[in-house]
Amino acid sequence: MSDSLKRHHCLEPFSEDSATIGSSASAEPAIRVTFDGHREFYNLRGDPADAAFTDAVKSFTGQSIPDKANTLSYRECTTCWLGPDEWLVVYPSFEAGRFEKFSTELDSTDATAVDVSHGYIVLCLSGDSALDLLAKGCTLDLHLSSFNVGDCVQTGIARTAAIIANIAEGDHYEVIVRRTFAEYLAIWMRHAGAEFGIGFD
Amino acid sequence: MLLIKCPWCGNRAESEFNYGGEAGIARPANPDTLTDAEWADYLFMRKNPKGLHQEQWNHAQGCRRWFNAERDTVTYRFTRTWRIGEAPSSTRDVDS
Numbered sequence: 001m002s003d004s005l006k007r008h009h010c011l012e013p014f015s016e017d018s019a020t021i022g023s024s025a026s027a028e029p030a031i032r033v034t035f036d037g038h039r040e041f042y043n044l045r046g047d048p049a050d051a052a053f054t055d056a057v058k059s060f061t062g063q064s065i066p067d068k069a070n071t072l073s074y075r076e077c078t079t080c081w082l083g084p085d086e087w088l089v090v091y092p093s094f095e096a097g098r099f100e101k102f103s104t105e106l107d108s109t110d111a112t113a114v115d116v117s118h119g120y121i122v123l124c125l126s127g128d129s130a131l132d133l134l135a136k137g138c139t140l141d142l143h144l145s146s147f148n149v150g151d152c153v154q155t156g157i158a159r160t161a162a163i164i165a166n167i168a169e170g171d172h173y174e175v176i177v178r179r180t181f182a183e184y185l186a187i188w189m190r191h192a193g194a195e196f197g198i199g200f201d
Numbered sequence: 202m203l204l205i206k207c208p209w210c211g212n213r214a215e216s217e218f219n220y221g222g223e224a225g226i227a228r229p230a231n232p233d234t235l236t237d238a239e240w241a242d243y244l245f246m247r248k249n250p251k252g253l254h255q256e257q258w259n260h261a262q263g264c265r266r267w268f269n270a271e272r273d274t275v276t277y278r279f280t281r282t283w284r285i286g287e288a289p290s291s292t293r294d295v296d297s
């Protein structure tokens with residue numbers, strides 16, 4: 001029996017190939033991208049007017065599900081609004097048995113949870129020009145007047161369907177994307193970010 | 202850029218949406234009793250007006266919900282949108 005297995009994700013080769021790109025290659029780049037391929041994602045469907053469902057989720061995750069469109073709630077996990085009856089629950093790391101417990105919690109309700117951890121990866125962007133980069137690839141107004149901490153939007157970035165989560169003060173943004181599109185999006189970022197200076201970890 | 206107002210997400214670029222044909226076409230309750238002509242009318246015949254048209258749209262790169270929209274087929278202007286199962290507002294967001 002193996003003692004432990006190292007977990008890998010699909011963008012590790014990309015990180016190794018990509019040095020800092022752009023004009024400010026010698027200095028700290030204006031955009032830094034790190035990949036997080038080890039989170040847990042649960043797709044949640046239920047009726048927000050059903051107290052049995054909302055209470056069950058709250059008792060498990062420790063937070064209410066966001067009922068306002070295009071927002072998220074954040075504590076131990078992030079719960080993103082995806083639709084009027086759909087959310088994405090994101091845990092920062094994998095924990096054996098957690099999904100089974102969550103699923104059991106919902107057994108007595110009409111809601112469903114599906115473990116979709118294998119389907120998504122997160123590109124964490126930080127730096128002064130992170131929003132400028134995203135703005136190059138999507139049609140949304142990402143100005144402070146319409147995009148703030150606690151907002152999360154589903155949109156297309158460079159023709160890839162993605163979720164942009166504004167999770168913390170300062171220039172920190174998470175782009176949640178399907179794994180099969182992640183390498184394409186990272187390559188796009190490498191090119192589109194060159195004018196600002198971009199580094200991948 | 203043409204903006205379409207998703208009833209859940211608000212104004213978004215047209216490129217996030219897919220068109221889904223004429224709105225408000227109900228499946229006949231008793232298909233067995235229909236003549237071929239009536240069945241063909243349900244399946245294939247659509248209004249195609251020059252002017253205001255009620256349509257189904259899907260916010261494909263956003264919340265992925267279907268909704269209803271009223272659009273002027275001459276100007277392309279969206280005059281109002283509303284959620285499935287709800288009635289349209291009595292006033293238009295913009296004139297056609």
Ligand SMILES: [Zn+2]
Nearest residue numbers: 207210260264
């Ligand atoms: Zn929407």
